[in-house]
Amino acid sequence: MEKQWFTISVYSENHVGLLNRISGIFLKRHINIESLNVSKSEIDGVSKFTIVIYSTEDWAVKIVNQIEKQVEVIKAYYHTDDETIYQESALFKIASALLFDERQIQNIIKEHHSQIVTVSREFFVLAKTGRRHEIDEMHDALEPYGIMQFVRTGRIAVSKVAMPITNILAEFQNQ
Numbered sequence: 001m002e003k004q005w006f007t008i009s010v011y012s013e014n015h016v017g018l019l020n021r022i023s024g025i026f027l028k029r030h031i032n033i034e035s036l037n038v039s040k041s042e043i044d045g046v047s048k049f050t051i052v053i054y055s056t057e058d059w060a061v062k063i064v065n066q067i068e069k070q071v072e073v074i075k076a077y078y079h080t081d082d083e084t085i086y087q088e089s090a091l092f093k094i095a096s097a098l099l100f101d102e103r104q105i106q107n108i109i110k111e112h113h114s115q116i117v118t119v120s121r122e123f124f125v126l127a128k129t130g131r132r133h134e135i136d137e138m139h140d141a142l143e144p145y146g147i148m149q150f151v152r153t154g155r156i157a158v159s160k161v162a163m164p165i166t167n168i169l170a171e172f173q174n175q
């Protein structure tokens with residue numbers, strides 16, 4: 001099987017130690033977690049883990065099955081990039097002098113559809129939201145001018161198809 005990007009969505013109760021056990025599932029299989037985000041979900045009291053891996057579909061299926069064996073996990077799904085709508089965000093901290101002295105910096109900001117978040121005497125901060133490659137391209141464009149700090153979020157994603165998690169929870173509540 002060919003390797004590709006997969007987004008794994010895990011719906012769970014919010015319990016201490018679950019993240020450690022989930023990451024252990026990947027560790028045992030020597031699969032690197034490329035991106036990880038945990039937040040509340042559309043369902044009250046339920047957390048959503050969004051995990052990105054580069055692997056085969058066979059391994060993605062095995063991992064999802066292992067994750068679902070965790071007591072606190074309600075349901076886990078995996079999707080290819082074509083089956084999801086996803087974004088990342090990044091912040092770039094740059095020396096303020098460049099904003100005024102290097103015209104190309106203003107062009108980079110405009111070309112990459114980024115926003116200036118704050119400006120001080122010493123630095124300014126740019127925010128960029130987009131796909132991973134878009135953030136990488138902006139990073140590459142700014143790197144020759146000097147990036148003081150750089151940070152990016154994990155992927156956030158929603159599936160293009162309906163996720164039946166709400167129906168699953170309704171069944172549990174009716175029992």
